[in-house]
Amino acid sequence: MRILTKLALGLALLGTASTLPGCGGGGKTKVEALSEEDMSKPGPLFRNGVQVLQSPNKDGAIDYPLAYERFARAAELGNHPKAHFNAGWTAEVLGNSDAAMLHYKAAYDADPAYEAAMFSYARMLASQGMGSEAEALYRKYLENDPKNLEVRNDLVKSLATSGNHGAALAEAQEILLLDPKNAQVYRNLAAMYHAQGNYGMAQLCSEKALALNEGDFGTYNNLGVTYLEQEDEAAAIEQFKTAIKLDPDGFEANTNLGFIALNSGDYALALKSFTEATKANPASVEAKLGYAVSLRGNGDFNKADGVYNEIIKIDPANRIAYYNAATLHYVYTKDFNKALKYLQAYVDAAAGTIGPNDPVFEKMDEVRAAKTAEEERIAEEKRLAQEAKEREERNKKLLTDLGAQIDTFEAKVTANADCLGPEVVEEVMMVIEQGRMVVEAQETSMAPDMKSMFDDYYEPTIDDGIAACGAGGGGGEELPAEEEGGELPEGEEAPAEEAPAEGGGE
Secondary structure: OOOOOOOOOOOOOOOOHHHOOOOOOOOOOOOOOOOOOHHHOHHHHHHHHHHHHOOOOOOOOOOHHHHHHHHHHHHHHHOOHHHHHHHHHHHHHOOOHHHHHHHHHHHHHHOOOOHHHHHHHHHHHHHOOOHHHHHHHHHHHHHHOOOOHHHHHHHHHHHHHOOOHHHHHHHHHHHHHHOOOOHHHHHHHHHHHHHHOOHHHHHHHHHHHHHHOOOOHHHHHHHHHHHHHOOOHHHHHHHHHHHHHHOOOOHHHHHHHHHHHHHHOOHHHHHHHHHHHHHHOOOOHHHHHHHHHHHHHOOOHHHHHHHHHHHHHHOOOOHHHHHHHHHHHHHHHOOHHHHHHHHHHHHHHOOOOOOOOOHHHHHHHHHHHHHHHHHHHHHHHHHHHHHHHHHHHHHHHHHHHHHHHHHHHHHHHHHOHHHHOHHHHHHHHHHHHHHHHHHHOOOHHHHHHHHHHHHHHHHHHHHHHHHHHHHHHOOOOOOOOOOOOOOOOOOOOOOOOOOOOOOOOO
16 A cells, blocks of 8 residues: 655755754653643743653654643743744644744744754745745845855755745855865755756756765765656665665655655565654654554554554644554454544544545445445354354264164174175175274264265165065075976987978878
């Protein structure tokens, strides 16, 4: 089954958890309970939000909605830039781009020197088509640091993302004037050409980036995406594998390779790839969807169901998660009630946005019909099983009766052996031996045929033979053949008949 979502092309500019202030490394953190007083203070709320992000459950899932609630409340109470930034990051994870941009803007407005807030705000502006606003933020920063090529490259990405390709190319040329061997700018140009559908130029720029930096795993990933667009799957796979070799935890390459593996039915490779992808970016719903399907493909239905529930908790309106979860139980576990429960949950979550002709209702009818068919199949299997059981019991009874019948029949044949003749007795004794073997081996399936053979043929045949023998048709001495004319006296011969003389007369 294919997931109805596009491949993760590795060209997105979303950050990862490592970029989130207050969420540095370390092991799992205990989430402290907040008192009523704490709920009114920005400091405890902020710290609690960080604890939530650092405390995945046993399956690795993080309660992002709770973390967002904590950061948003802290930002509301204290207008602290870091609280706004963390709220923006968490909102972005939850797919709420509008809220994310508002929080990033609030963080930047509260502290214009907060670089992470500026970059994230500019990125969100570019992603939503507000390239001129994003450009203004980057250029304002570059006024004080014009040779910051990293920021200039971010400007190129921003311009390309917002569709301002001419300005992006001009800025890229400025970077190359300052640093002709800047590999990053070629990677950004490759991404821009890819977005334009100019895959030949995208490939050339990627190859140039690799010539300048053969260890740039991101470029291998983007080159793989370009090959994929050119329908050269084998070459794409090699590029993704190279990217993963250089960066085993790489999110984009693992995700891309995972989806290719799913499409080809290689669930083992898909599971390996999506396991790494979800570790690299636990917040990615797309990677979780691929992970769930690969788990299902490997027969781990319970864990797949758990991942779908995680996705639905993060994104309650995710249609694909509800549908895939329903398919898991409809097709594979045959738990039709659970499948219907997921579909109904989607209807409830999408209330007010779907009409009466939405495909979900047809899918629900399909599941109900399959449930009825399965119940009928199970009932028929039970009926056939009961019939087989009853037949087995009857046949066992037949075998018991057959054993006694054979004993009686053998005694009858033995008592009348002289009457029946040796050939008949030999044949019947062979049949009796076969019957005994069937009884001793408890071959219940052969009981009806063996019983019928004795009842319908051998018993009547032997009884008829015995009856004929008793009526004079057999036994005693044989009489000599009677000659015509009666017996002749011993020693005399019959006179030869003489022929009359020719011509007649005496």
